[in-house]
Amino acid sequence: MTDVSRRDALFSTPLDQVTDFSFDERVVDCFPDMIRRSVPGYAQITSMAGVIAARHLSPGAHILDLGCSLGASTLSICQRLGPEAFTLQAIDLSQPMVDKARGLLAQQAPEHRIEVLQGDIRDCPLPRAGMIMVNFTLQFLDPSERDQVIQRLYDALMPGGVLLLSEKILGEPGQESLLIDLHHDFKRANGYSDLEISQKRTALEDVMIPDRLSTHHERLAHTGFTRHDTWFQYLNFASILAFK
Ligand SMILES: C[S@@+](CC[C@H](N)C(=O)[O-])C[C@H]1O[C@@H](n2cnc3c(N)ncnc32)[C@H](O)[C@@H]1O
Numbered sequence: 001m002t003d004v005s006r007r008d009a010l011f012s013t014p015l016d017q018v019t020d021f022s023f024d025e026r027v028v029d030c031f032p033d034m035i036r037r038s039v040p041g042y043a044q045i046t047s048m049a050g051v052i053a054a055r056h057l058s059p060g061a062h063i064l065d066l067g068c069s070l071g072a073s074t075l076s077i078c079q080r081l082g083p084e085a086f087t088l089q090a091i092d093l094s095q096p097m098v099d100k101a102r103g104l105l106a107q108q109a110p111e112h113r114i115e116v117l118q119g120d121i122r123d124c125p126l127p128r129a130g131m132i133m134v135n136f137t138l139q140f141l142d143p144s145e146r147d148q149v150i151q152r153l154y155d156a157l158m159p160g161g162v163l164l165l166s167e168k169i170l171g172e173p174g175q176e177s178l179l180i181d182l183h184h185d186f187k188r189a190n191g192y193s194d195l196e197i198s199q200k201r202t203a204l205e206d207v208m209i210p211d212r213l214s215t216h217h218e219r220l221a222h223t224g225f226t227r228h229d230t231w232f233q234y235l236n237f238a239s240i241l242a243f244k
């Protein structure tokens with residue numbers, strides 16, 4: 001999947017005006033490179049999606065990959081489980097993402113029963129599922145809409161079903177700036193300049209508002225998940241497994 005990506009240079013030259021970040025064609029073109037160099041633990045989390053599915057999924061179950069982008073988590077499951085083991089719907093708001101994901105998944109997992117659909121996780125139909133993945137997507141919703149979306153995912157899950165929720169997080173009080181500074185160092189170490197880091201930060205400011213990890217756990221508990229454990233954290237990026 002990374003081989004098809006152009007190098008991300010979207011914020012490398014000074015911009016007269018930094019506009020809000022959106023998942024348009026230019027982002028889609030460089031997305032695998034952008035996310036690999038920007039999100040600590042991205043490769044580990046996506047590759048564990050298949051391992052988690054292999055452990056927790058009942059044979060023939062349905063899986064939802066919400067905010068699927070180019071389908072990295074879906075592909076990870078296809079690499080671990082055969083075509084008879086599950087059916088899957090991958091859904092994303094961005095039409096250019098959906099178009100490219102469809103092509104990539106058809107090429108890389110031709111035998112698997114995968115549907116890639118354009119839709120908004122706030123209101124698209126959600127069929128009953130044994131596993132729902134929502135990786136680095138809830139963070140792009142308005143914070144006031146997140147309780148309701150988690151409730152929708154809970155309602156769609158079968159009893160015993162598993163939610164894989166991965167997010168950029170805000171550090172707990174007193175920890176915020178340490179994690180932000182180290183994340184910027186992580187980006188620098190991956191070849192981003194101070195200009196790129198600062199312009200992307202401005203572009204994301206109003207469209208990606210991270211919650212604290214404790215807020216995610218409170219929301220999951222309040223919704224009714226019987227267990228919710230943080231199984232991965234690398235700087236200000238974390239992943240939770242929650243069970244209905
Ligand atoms: C950081 S990417 C997700 C990465 C992806 N899950 C992966 O593991 O490679 C966020 C994705 O969420 C999508 N998105 C944002 N808001 C959405 C919404 N309301 N409904 C569905 N998808 C949404 C974006 O178009 C984008 O592709």
Ligand SMILES: O=C(O)C(=O)C[C@]1(C(=O)O)C=C[C@@H](O)C=C1
Pocket residue numbers: 034035038039136168200201204
């Ligand atoms: O927090 C940042 O600075 C990021 O670049 C994060 C992030 C993400 O978590 O989705 C933002 C947009 C892109 O999709 C890639 C990475």
